[in-house]
Amino acid sequence: MKSAKATTVGTGESTSLLTATYKPSQSAIVPLKSLPEGARESRKFAQVLSSIKAIGLVEAPVVIADTRSAGTWYLLDGHLRLEALKELGFAEVECLVAIDDDTYTTTSGSTGWPRSRSTG
Incomplete structure (x- = not known):
């Protein structure tokens, strides 16, 4: 079974990410968005594949735990990287684990979470 590990992880002083990481199975990660049509055929996707093959995963995807379903993780960042890792087997x-869902917002101020995940 292949397993990917980030080779570098940067965190700032005021961060909402744990310095520790977690290694969920890909089947436990739920993307919050779909890749655009043609993304897998794009030059950028080819570059990500090539980079992972050559030097490994450089920037870990970011996930947050689904508080309503143990063992399930929402993918906040790294959708293209995760797809490339799937293709590579x-x-x-x-993954880096976000501990504060306020860190994931859109420019409109929406959290981007599925409506059923409301924590209010």
Whole structure:
């Protein structure tokens, strides 16, 4: 079973990410958005694939736990990287774990979460 591990992880002083990482199976990660049509055929996707093959995963995807379903994780950042890892046969991927869902907002101020995940 292939497993991906980020080789570098940067965190700032005021961060809402744990310095530790978690390695969920890809089947436990729920993307919050779909890749655009043609993304897998794009030059950028080819570059991500090539980079992972050559030097490994450089920037870990970011996930947050689904508080209503143990063992399920929402993918906040790294959708293209996760898709590339799937194509390369990786069953697990080391992820940064967000601990504060306020860190994921759109420019309109929406959290981007599925409506059923409201924490109010």
